[in-house]
Amino acid sequence: MTSEESKGLLKDMDWKTASNAASDSSGSVTKKRLPKKIRQVPDYYFLPRRSLPATVAFYGAFCAAGVGAGMLLEVWIKKKIKEDSGVIWEFD
Numbered sequence: 001m002t003s004e005e006s007k008g009l010l011k012d013m014d015w016k017t018a019s020n021a022a023s024d025s026s027g028s029v030t031k032k033r034l035p036k037k038i039r040q041v042p043d044y045y046f047l048p049r050r051s052l053p054a055t056v057a058f059y060g061a062f063c064a065a066g067v068g069a070g071m072l073l074e075v076w077i078k079k080k081i082k083e084d085s086g087v088i089w090e091f092d
Contacts, residue, residue, distance in 0.1 A: 050058070
């Protein structure tokens with residue numbers, strides 16, 4: 001008997017007004033929008049990416065310059081020691 005009563009109640013209901021009342025009570029419907037611009041995160045921040053031969057040549061030149069500067073500094077120090085001490089030192 002309860003199933004007959006519930007069917008009777010559902011038949012008498014006006015579904016158009018019920019759906020309008022439900023949408024009004026929930027507030028405004030927000031639409032999902034796609035972002036305007038997607039931020040692309042780079043793989044590097046400070047140095048640009050180069051090819052392997054260019055990278056080896058670039059950092060190899062830095063290493064060679066460091067070794068050359070060290071050799072020049074060593075020659076300059078030997079010269080200063082010879083001038084200041086008056087004694088000839090042989091480092092070879």
